[in-house]
C-alpha cells in the first residue's frame with residue numbers, strides 16, 4: 001500500500017483518487033472548499049463535480065495541505081493550470097519542514113501564460129530545482145465521467161527517469177485503465193495542453209453548423225500545429241504526437257460531449273460570450289487559458305499556429321467566427337507536410 005496525496009478534488013482529482021484507492025492505496029485528497037471535503041468524507045460523493053457517483057470509501061479529503069502530504073510517497077497534482085504554481089509553493093514549504101521527497105505526478109493539462117512553462121517545469125522550479133527526474137506526467141484520452149464508470153481507458157505516463165515512469169505505471173494500472181510509459185515528458189505535456197485549444201475550435205465548428213469533413217480537417221491540421229509547436233519550440237519528439245497524449249487525446253476531446261473545452265467551443269459557435277460560457281461551466285476550461293500562452297509563443301517565436309491564433313482572437317479580441325473561418329480557408333497555399 002502506498003500513501004498518496006491528491007491535490008485538487010474536482011472531477012478528475014476525485015476520480016483518479018478513487019481509482020488509486022481501488023488499487024489498494026491510502027489516498028488523501030486535498031481541496032480548498034470545506035463543503036466539498038466534508039461531503040467526500042461523510043457520503044463519499046462529490047455532487048458538484050461528479051453527479052450520481054461514489055468515491056471509493058477509503059479515500060479521505062482534507063483542506064489541510066500538511067495533513068494531506070503527511071507521509072505521502074507520491075503527490076498527484078490535478079489542479080487547474082492557474083493554481084499549480086501557488087499550490088506547488090505551499091507544497092515546497094511543507095516538504096522543507098518534513099524533509100520528505102515524494103515522487104510528483106501531474107495530471108494537469110496546460111501551459112502557463114506569461115512564462116510559457118509546462119506543468120513539469122513549474123513543479124521543477126518550485127519543488128525540485130534541477131531535478132525533473134522526480135516528476136511524471138500522465139496524459140491521454142480519459143474523461144473523468146468514463147473512468148468513474150470503469151470504462152476502458154489508456155493513458156501515457158512520461159518521465160525523464162524510466163524507473164519513475166514504471167513506478168507510476170504499476171501503481172496506477174488496473175483492469176480498466178492501462179498505462180503506457182513514454183520517455184518524452186515534454187511531448188506528452190504539449191499534446192495534452194494544446195489539444196484543449198483545438199477542442200474549443202472543434203466545438204465552434206459544430207456550433208456554426210459545420211459537419212464531419214470540417215471536424216476531420218480541423219483535427220488533422222490541429223495536430224500539425226500542435227506538433228510544430230512541440231518540436232520547434234519545446235523540443236518534443238515528433239512521434240509522441242501519434243500516441244495517446246497526441247492524436248488519442250485530440251480525438252476524444254474534439255468529439256466527446258464530456259469535453260468541457262468542446263462544450264465551451266460549441267456555445268461560443270452558437271453566439272454565447274466567453275464570460276457567459278466560463279461562468280456557467282462550473283468547471284475548468286483549460287484551453288481558454290492555454291491559448292493565451294500558445295498565442296504569445298506564435299507571436300514571439302514566429303511559430304505558425306493559425307487555428308490557435310484564430311481561437312485567441314475569437315475569445316479575447318471579439319473577432320467574428322465566420323470571418324476567422326473565411327480568413328483561414330483563404331490563407332496562401334501551403335504544402336501539407338512541413339514543420
Ligand SMILES: NC(=O)C1=CN([C@@H]2O[C@H](COP(=O)(O)OP(=O)(O)OC[C@H]3O[C@@H](n4cnc5c(N)ncnc54)[C@H](OP(=O)(O)O)[C@@H]3O)[C@@H](O)[C@H]2O)C=CC1
Pocket residue numbers: 007008009010011012013030031032033049078079080081083086087107108109110142143144145282283284286
Ligand atoms: N476532468 C477530466 O476528465 C480531466 C481533466 N484533466 C485535467 O485535470 C486538471 C483538473 O481538471 P478537473 O479536475 O477536471 O477540474 P475541475 O474544474 O473539475 O476541478 C478543479 C478543482 O481544483 C480546485 N482548485 C482550484 N484552485 C485551487 C487551489 N488554489 N487550491 C486547491 N484546489 C483548487 C477546484 O476548486 P474550486 O471549486 O475552489 O475552484 C476544483 O476542486 C485540468 O488541467 C484538466 O485539464 C485531465 C484529464 C481528464
Ligand SMILES: O=C(CO)COP(=O)(O)O
Pocket residue numbers: 109140141142143196199249252253258259260261262284285286
Ligand atoms: O483532457 C481531457 C480528456 O482527456 C478532458 O478534457 P476537457 O477538459 O475538455 O473536459
